[in-house]
Amino acid sequence: MAPSATAGITERVDVFWHEGMLNHDAGKGVFDTGVDPGFLEVLEQHPENAERVKNMVSILKRGPISPYISWHLGRPAQVPELLSFHTQEYINELVEADRVGGKKICDGTFLNPGSWDAALLAAGTTLSAMKHILDGHGKLAYALVRPPGHHAQPTQADGYCFLNNAGLAVQLAMDSGCRKVVVIDIDVHYGNGTAEGFYRTDKVLTISLHMNHGSWGPSHPQNGSVDELGEGDGFGYNLNIPLPNGTGDDGYECAMNELVVPAVNKFLPDMIVLVVGLDSSSLDPNGRLCLTRVGYRNIGHIARSLADVHSIGRLLIVQEGGYQITYSALCLHAVLEGVLSLPEPLLLEDVVSYPEDKALAVKVVESIKKYHTEKVPFLKDA
Numbered sequence: 001m002a003p004s005a006t007a008g009i010t011e012r013v014d015v016f017w018h019e020g021m022l023n024h025d026a027g028k029g030v031f032d033t034g035v036d037p038g039f040l041e042v043l044e045q046h047p048e049n050a051e052r053v054k055n056m057v058s059i060l061k062r063g064p065i066s067p068y069i070s071w072h073l074g075r076p077a078q079v080p081e082l083l084s085f086h087t088q089e090y091i092n093e094l095v096e097a098d099r100v101g102g103k104k105i106c107d108g109t110f111l112n113p114g115s116w117d118a119a120l121l122a123a124g125t126t127l128s129a130m131k132h133i134l135d136g137h138g139k140l141a142y143a144l145v146r147p148p149g150h151h152a153q154p155t156q157a158d159g160y161c162f163l164n165n166a167g168l169a170v171q172l173a174m175d176s177g178c179r180k181v182v183v184i185d186i187d188v189h190y191g192n193g194t195a196e197g198f199y200r201t202d203k204v205l206t207i208s209l210h211m212n213h214g215s216w217g218p219s220h221p222q223n224g225s226v227d228e229l230g231e232g233d234g235f236g237y238n239l240n241i242p243l244p245n246g247t248g249d250d251g252y253e254c255a256m257n258e259l260v261v262p263a264v265n266k267f268l269p270d271m272i273v274l275v276v277g278l279d280s281s282s283l284d285p286n287g288r289l290c291l292t293r294v295g296y297r298n299i300g301h302i303a304r305s306l307a308d309v310h311s312i313g314r315l316l317i318v319q320e321g322g323y324q325i326t327y328s329a330l331c332l333h334a335v336l337e338g339v340l341s342l343p344e345p346l347l348l349e350d351v352v353s354y355p356e357d358k359a360l361a362v363k364v365v366e367s368i369k370k371y372h373t374e375k376v377p378f379l380k381d382a
């Protein structure tokens with residue numbers, strides 16, 4: 001790299017990645033079903049495919065943000081490491097599924113030959129990224145991983161996820177001396193797995209902004225509704241922000257500023273984990289919340305600002321969904337620009353847009369805020 005390309009760059013994002021994660025192949029079919037109905041000539045790849053992540057890797061290597069990126073090799077998790085979040089019985093099920101050559105674990109979630117090794121790499125790579133921060137080697141780290149993890153519950157795979165990569169990293173932070181960790185999940189789907197893992201503790205605040213999709217069956221019994229607030233000591237420490245279709249950049253900004261920032265400011269975390277799904281974008285086949293790169297950039301910047309205030313700038317970013325092969329990569333670029341607090345966008349602004357419904361989004365955010373301030377003790381009068 002020419003010296004001029006890095007002139008003036010004082011910050012970097014440490015990206016953790018391992019190409020072995022490309023070996024997970026969830027198959028083909030109609031959308032994510034794995035089913036060939038017999039009447040379609042062209043079956044599509046499962047949405048959670050290697051191509052989507054190849055473009056994410058590529059844009060960070062070759063896009064204008066590349067001088068700000070430092071690359072680190074990921075590694076597989078060891079089975080005992082998984083037991084901080086998952087049960088032995090559940091892990092045994094996955095190991096057995098791998099041993100017999102793979103199987104459909106639940107709707108849309110296929111463990112095929114190569115999948116288990118990829119899942120171990122995703123978990124281990126996320127743990128490495130968190131450890132890098134905990135050891136003081138960097139403050140901004142991004143785990144570029146697949147298969148995704150935030151739907152994986154302690155005893156249940158769900159929604160393309162086997163192991164909860166972010167949840168394992170949060171637990172590592174807690175086990176390494178962090179007092180309180182906040183997880184801000186902006187994937188378009190409810191981060192039910194992470195919520196479930198920390199549902200009964202007041203030491204981990206899980207916040208999820210998502211489409212109001214509700215439960216989708218036995219593997220995802222949670223609704224993601226505002227009244228799922230946590231239990232026992234954890235009551236009030238799971239904040240769900242179900243957003244209306246068409247929420248868009250301004251609606252998300254409202255939700256971040258009105259709900260997420262005040263909650264984090266009251267919670268006082270010493271570690272922040274931003275769980276990033278690029279399926280909240282305006283072009284994603286799996287989502288309808290219509291963020292553009294402007295919105296993603298803004299959210300990245302808000303998360304960074306919270307880290308500067310609360311966690312001495314320490315921010316772990318974990319990759320989740322995002323299924324539009326081009327736009328996911330562009331939106332990832334925007335998130336990291338925001339996290340780096342770059343003054344101007346490095347890529348040209350969007351040529352795509354979708355109508356936003358800011359008025360409705362603001363109304364919904366206000367009603368969730370009223371609900372939180374009535375029901376959540378630590379947010380009273382927030």
Ligand SMILES: [Zn+2]
Nearest residue numbers: 187188189321
């Ligand atoms: Zn998702």
